[in-house]
Amino acid sequence: MVQAVEIQRTQNKKEKPSEQKLGFGVHYTDHMFILDYDAGSGWHSPRVVPYQPIVLDPAAKVFHYGQTVFEGLKAYRTEDGRVLLFRPNKNIQRLNRSNERLSIPYLEEDVFIDALKQLIEVDRDWIPSSPGTSLYIRPFIIATQPALGVAPSTQYKFMIIMSPVGAYYANGVNPVKIYVESHYVRAVNGGVGEAKTAGNYAAGLSAQEEAKAKGYEQVLWLDGVHRKYIEEVGSMNVFFKINGTVHTPALNGSILDGITRNSIIQQLQHWNIPVEERTISIEELYDYHEKGMLEEAFGTGTAAVISPIGELNWRGDKLIINNGETGELSAKLYESLTGIQTGTLPDPFGWMVEV
Amino acid sequence: MVQAVEIQRTQNKKEKPSEQKLGFGVHYTDHMFILDYDAGSGWHSPRVVPYQPIVLDPAAKVFHYGQTVFEGLKAYRTEDGRVLLFRPNKNIQRLNRSNERLSIPYLEEDVFIDALKQLIEVDRDWIPSSPGTSLYIRPFIIATQPALGVAPSTQYKFMIIMSPVGAYYANGVNPVKIYVESHYVRAVNGGVGEAKTAGNYAAGLSAQEEAKAKGYEQVLWLDGVHRKYIEEVGSMNVFFKINGTVHTPALNGSILDGITRNSIIQQLQHWNIPVEERTISIEELYDYHEKGMLEEAFGTGTAAVISPIGELNWRGDKLIINNGETGELSAKLYESLTGIQTGTLPDPFGWMVEV
Ligand SMILES: Cc1ncc(COP(=O)(O)O)c(C=O)c1O
Ligand SMILES: Cc1ncc(COP(=O)(O)O)c(C=O)c1O
Numbered sequence: 001m002v003q004a005v006e007i008q009r010t011q012n013k014k015e016k017p018s019e020q021k022l023g024f025g026v027h028y029t030d031h032m033f034i035l036d037y038d039a040g041s042g043w044h045s046p047r048v049v050p051y052q053p054i055v056l057d058p059a060a061k062v063f064h065y066g067q068t069v070f071e072g073l074k075a076y077r078t079e080d081g082r083v084l085l086f087r088p089n090k091n092i093q094r095l096n097r098s099n100e101r102l103s104i105p106y107l108e109e110d111v112f113i114d115a116l117k118q119l120i121e122v123d124r125d126w127i128p129s130s131p132g133t134s135l136y137i138r139p140f141i142i143a144t145q146p147a148l149g150v151a152p153s154t155q156y157k158f159m160i161i162m163s164p165v166g167a168y169y170a171n172g173v174n175p176v177k178i179y180v181e182s183h184y185v186r187a188v189n190g191g192v193g194e195a196k197t198a199g200n201y202a203a204g205l206s207a208q209e210e211a212k213a214k215g216y217e218q219v220l221w222l223d224g225v226h227r228k229y230i231e232e233v234g235s236m237n238v239f240f241k242i243n244g245t246v247h248t249p250a251l252n253g254s255i256l257d258g259i260t261r262n263s264i265i266q267q268l269q270h271w272n273i274p275v276e277e278r279t280i281s282i283e284e285l286y287d288y289h290e291k292g293m294l295e296e297a298f299g300t301g302t303a304a305v306i307s308p309i310g311e312l313n314w315r316g317d318k319l320i321i322n323n324g325e326t327g328e329l330s331a332k333l334y335e336s337l338t339g340i341q342t343g344t345l346p347d348p349f350g351w352m353v354e355v
Numbered sequence: 356m357v358q359a360v361e362i363q364r365t366q367n368k369k370e371k372p373s374e375q376k377l378g379f380g381v382h383y384t385d386h387m388f389i390l391d392y393d394a395g396s397g398w399h400s401p402r403v404v405p406y407q408p409i410v411l412d413p414a415a416k417v418f419h420y421g422q423t424v425f426e427g428l429k430a431y432r433t434e435d436g437r438v439l440l441f442r443p444n445k446n447i448q449r450l451n452r453s454n455e456r457l458s459i460p461y462l463e464e465d466v467f468i469d470a471l472k473q474l475i476e477v478d479r480d481w482i483p484s485s486p487g488t489s490l491y492i493r494p495f496i497i498a499t500q501p502a503l504g505v506a507p508s509t510q511y512k513f514m515i516i517m518s519p520v521g522a523y524y525a526n527g528v529n530p531v532k533i534y535v536e537s538h539y540v541r542a543v544n545g546g547v548g549e550a551k552t553a554g555n556y557a558a559g560l561s562a563q564e565e566a567k568a569k570g571y572e573q574v575l576w577l578d579g580v581h582r583k584y585i586e587e588v589g590s591m592n593v594f595f596k597i598n599g600t601v602h603t604p605a606l607n608g609s610i611l612d613g614i615t616r617n618s619i620i621q622q623l624q625h626w627n628i629p630v631e632e633r634t635i636s637i638e639e640l641y642d643y644h645e646k647g648m649l650e651e652a653f654g655t656g657t658a659a660v661i662s663p664i665g666e667l668n669w670r671g672d673k674l675i676i677n678n679g680e681t682g683e684l685s686a687k688l689y690e691s692l693t694g695i696q697t698g699t700l701p702d703p704f705g706w707m708v709e710v
Contacts, residue, residue: 025414025503032413053410054418058387058516059380063409063497066421066553067560103560138503142418148380148493148518150590152560161413163503183545188579190540192558198421199554201505203547205422205458209507224543225580235505 002110003046005033005118010050019130022166024303029123029135033115033160037105043158046115048122051161057146061153067143068198069098072302073259074165075120075135075355077127078343083355086302086341088116090259095139097257098195103152104141112139113353119160120355132167134341136303168304173326173334175310176299178233179216180282181207182315186231186254188224193231193254201235208234218299220312222282223254230280236299236307237261240285241329243293250277260300260337266349267336273329282314289319296327305341306334357465358401360388360473365405374485377521379658380493384478384517388470392460394509401470403477406516412501416508422498423553424453427657428614429520430475430490430710432482433698439707440492441657441696443471445614450494452612453550458507459496467494468708474515475710487522489696491658523659528681528689530665531654533588534571535637536562537670541586541609543579548586548609556590563589573654575667577637578609585635591654591662592616595640596684598648605632615655615692621704622691628684637669644674651682660696661689 010030017027028051035046062068071091076084092112099106116137120127127135139160143153184207187193187200204219211219218234230249232238237258239248246268251257268275288294297309308331310324321327339345340352365385372382383406390401417423426446431439447467454461471492475482482490494515498508539562542548542555559574566574573589585604587593592613594603601623606612623630643649652664663686665679676682694700695707 028414028501051413054413054415055408055410058406058409058514059383059493059518060409062418062553063423063495064425064493064553065556065560066423067557068418068421070419101561102557103564136503138414138419140418146383148491149378150556150559150563152564159413163414185543185545188540188543188546190538190579190582191543191546192554197554197557198417198419199547199552199557201420202422202457202552202554204505205420205507206456208505209458224545227545 002114003044005114006047007118007122008047008049009122016126017164019128019133022128022133022164024165025136025163027163029126029162029164031119031122033119035111035115035158037156037158039154043105043107043111046111048119054157056144059146059148061143061145061147064148065143065150066197066199067102067104067153068141069095069102069104070138070140070196070198071095073137074302074341075127075137076342077129082343083120083124083127084341084343084352085116085355087259087263087351088113088353090262091139094196094257094259098197099141101192101195102197104143104156107158115160117355119162123162126162126164128164134165136163136165138162173306173308173331175308175324175326176217177215177311178218178220178309179211179214180312180314181211181219181221182227185224186221189253191254194251194256196256216313228281228283230282230285231255233299233309236301236304238299239264239297240280240294241296241327242288243295245274245276247276247278247280249280252279258300260302260305263337263351264300264333267333270348286314286317286319294321296330297321298327298330305337306330357469358399360469361402362473362477363402363404364477371481372519374483374488377483377488377519379520380491380518382518384481384519386474386477388474388515390466390470390513392511392513398460398462398466398513401466403474409512411499414501414503416498416500416502419503420498420505421552421554422457422459422508423496424450424457424459425493425495425551425553426450428492429657429696430482430492431697432484437698438475438479438482438710439696439698440471440710442614442618442706443468443708445617446494449551449612449614453552454496456547456550457552459498459511462513470515472710474517478517481517481519483519489520491518491520493518528661528663528686530663530679530681531572532570532666533573533575533664533668534566534569535667535669536566536574536576537582540579541576544608546609549606549611551611571668583636583638585637585640586610588654588664591656591659593654594619594652595635595649596651596682597643598650600629600631602631602633602635604635607634613655615657615660618692618706619655619688622688625703641669641672641674649676651685652676653682653685660692661685
């Protein structure tokens, strides 16, 4: 049941940053959404309040045992001034799968969608309109019970904060260089890799920093058991175009079920381009490359939408893909998806939700 | 360099809870310690302040990407009124290993020890003295920079909170029933299992809850690669006495390097009881039991010190250890360790640090 949302407007509107200098997750809008949970009363007291600090007991479980989940999605302003959300139902469905894995209570889909709509309505003037910009939305849940026993919390806060974000690629879509990680592991089957939970990102920081120091933008994660099957790239899903067919790692339990990934698969099927979800080894990729069959590679995620991969480095063995340039299919997918998202192209899939 | 600690005493001392009803991590003392970190200035502004809420931007990295580490140790009040800490240098050394894995800046050992001493001094009257009670100390670091990009934080808070805790075993040491976990995995080599970081505990909650529902106190974790080698039990290390020799899983990268574990090994060596750190499979354990050679099993950790295991259940196959009773060696180790910790026995190892 959707409860009435109390709306408390700020008296001090912030100055909006220049749309040319937004960056990612640096500026926050004037308001945020909060919903509380207590064992016994369930989720209660939905409210939109001025963006403000969270006040928590230092023993709150989120600080000690990491019981927390999050989501990420974007709102776009169309040329004719409408506001569109990209597949928000997928986010609440995934949030609930994450909740289940982290022993966090279920949150109703309608409550989530209503919260998004109410908050966006209040901060509507924060949605940028310059090409490539959007409003990044970060819903998250934290365990707030002050107790040091290792057990699920009896109290939670569900919150939504929002940040106007710039064009991911300042100078057009540019391929990235990726380091294939052989030492660190992001997630393993039986673990929390398919949940969108904080600990997965903390676990990836060292690898990311070491790759950066070697001149690589991100890492390609291999599976934790055999250390040879491809999982994800940084915090994106990954696709390879091999001899005309598009391949992506199957959802095996340790990979995040990306909403962009799912949409790319649908788009490819719609175009009658063959796409396969399967287990892909890193050796296999190098073999295909040797035979001249590895045509394109790209990461997919909400932040960048499509991120072409120009180079892989596995144990010092460098592999240049498509001469280090953005492939034709990568570019076409980027145009198509961002066109649907910003309303410049029709939406044959019924993905967009108007606010 | 140890900076002068500013001490701000509370004007409203709390009423102390009854030493008979302390529980674990439920009550907190009157004060806490805080030290801030900013890239550029490093760790600064050490202070003891009244126990109070933490105020953080909702975009603080700890909420989203789990960049956080913690420690756990105890202070004991001796019969003659002295206050003893158990091996605190081991805690700061482990904290720094966790810091390194989580891309959190190094914290000097002296700064940590001084912080502990200053805080304990101010809240000295909170250390309980009834048999089995102690003051549980929780140092932790959280990433506080408000930024949604996935990268190490530029700001942190190191804090210490303290909680008077009761006797772990209300009616003397009692064996626990343990469910051998075959579905969920706590950690894998290359991951963060050997770091004391929040995400590891969040990852374990589901298994723990499902085991509880089946009537088991905790789970025994198997390795994530082969799903057959023994790692830990709940959030304790684990030992098995087999035919007179004590066996414990070797530190392989996915197991926490427990300070109690290390102390038990030293104590056994001191008694000339053979002890082996090695890879132990669950099948092997069942085989030894069949042959009548599995004599005792116990978990070790700061909270319980020694927790005897009376039953294991692996895929429905129940194994009763020592008739479900506390073994002789388990009891002897418990007496010895808690005796050293509370000052009723001499400390041949030089473990205790007086405050
Ligand atoms: C680990 C990880 N993999 C993949 C993705 C891509 O998911 P989505 O397309 O839903 O943004 C994300 C989120 O951006 C992620 O955090
Ligand atoms: C996962 C885990 N294993 C083992 C231990 C035991 O370590 P220690 O003996 O240092 O308390 C702990 C901490 O209590 C732990 O959290």
